[in-house]
Amino acid sequence: MEPLILMGLFFLFLASSLHIAVAIGLAVIGFTFFYPVGNLSFVALNMYTGLYSFPLLAIPFFCLVGSIMEGGGLSKRLVDVAGKAVGNKTSGLAIVTILACLFFGAISGSAPATVAAIGGIMFPEMKKHGYHREFAAGLIATAGGLGIIIPPSVPMVVYGVGTQTSIGDLFLCGIVPGITCGVFLMIVSVLIGKKRGYRGGEKTSRGEMGRAVWDAKWALALPVIILGGIYNGIFTPTEAGVVGCVYALFVACFIYRELTWRKIPDIFVDNASVVGIIFLTFGVANSLSFLVSFTQLPDALATAVASISQNKYVVLAIINVFLLIVGMLMDTMSANLIFSPLLLSIVAPLGVDPLHFGIIVTINLALGFVTPPMATNLYLTSALTKVPVPDVVRESLPFVAAMIAALFLVTYVPELSTGILKLVR
DSSP: OOHHHHHHHHHHHHTTTOOHHHHHHHHHHHHHSEEEEESTTHHHHHHHHHOGGGGGGGHHHHHHHHHHHHHTTTTHHHHHHHHHHHHHTTTTTHHHHHHHHHHHHHHHOOOHHHHHHHHHHHHHHHHHTTOOOHHHHHHHHHTTTHHHSSSSSSHHHHHHHHTOOOOHHHHHTTHHHHHHHHHHHHHHHHHHHHTTTTOOOOOOOOHHHHHHHHHHHHHHHHHHHHHHHHHSSOOOOOHHHHHHHHHHHHHIIIIISOOTTTTHHHHHHHHHHHHHHHHHHHHHHHHHHHHHHTTHHHHHHHHHHHHOOOOOOHHHHHHHHHHHHHHHHSSHHHHHHHHHHHHHHHHGTTTHHHHHHHHHHHHHHHTTTSSSTHHHHHHHHHHOOOOOOOHHHHHHHHHHHHHOOOOOOHHHHHHHHHHHHHHHO
């Protein structure tokens, strides 16, 4: 009975259009009136203990890196390299958009930041070269989700903290699945491009390609520094975020000289407000997680799933469908914090690697950015491109289907996630 009351209160407040952090907090407080679990000081205590985590500091730094890249000309140069490499192919600019999202995601770790940075550059270019506005918007909204699948990834940090899983190993395991999702999106882009006549531009000479790479060398070095430093044990993911911020600031201000000192305070203020919301949500969600454990909901859920099937593959399929629905209804941070430990407790006894499961969760949550009603990427893309949300949804459907296909491939071929660990060790 207790789990039903707790989750009932949570979804009741969530459905009342309150901010997710407020909905979680009210559900926690409301539950204490039904079942005494101590005075309300436990809420503050759990918020404090949940936020008292060094790895969590990676989140604001990776968000800040993305903003500096966008304002300092680094993302523009990454897009230029991708354009010179594949811009002459069928649906060339669509492929460039996907590659640019992969590049940018390898630095920022944020899906909305990827949409804002790459969409602002690629949408005008695609429209100018004859791509339908709706197609371009649908692609940008979906491909922006690659920003959290390709490491470093903010949701992977949250999953790692919440489930006590190595964040560095999660980053490593996300490389191949992220590329796999990107390839599936490219295939769909080419198929649609052939049907609609989205032709590529002129073939780029080696000299032009070389000049573009040379101009972008400082931007291209950033993911190498961040990921290489983590994987070689030079610094932790949190320290990598700090190094990335310092490096991006130096390049943007002193090498490319596109980020002025007047713009820097605005970047910090914008990120502070975003991070404040993230951490408030994280804190109250940690209190909710405590109550979830208190009510023995994981045991009840595991028993319910076991009554359906004890086949690992069937259980993973059920969880994928569940997470896809959750992604439609909840923001990524809250869904990750609340359900990842819960679901991991179900699949771990079946032999599912926590690292592999972390990648499954991350891809599901990436789809949540483009599946209504939450769908942050959809609304951001619509505001950015002035394309109505229903049109963005319609054109994003083939790409969402491609991402779901990639999700199930990664789910049932765990070597795509964890195989890379055997190569580097």
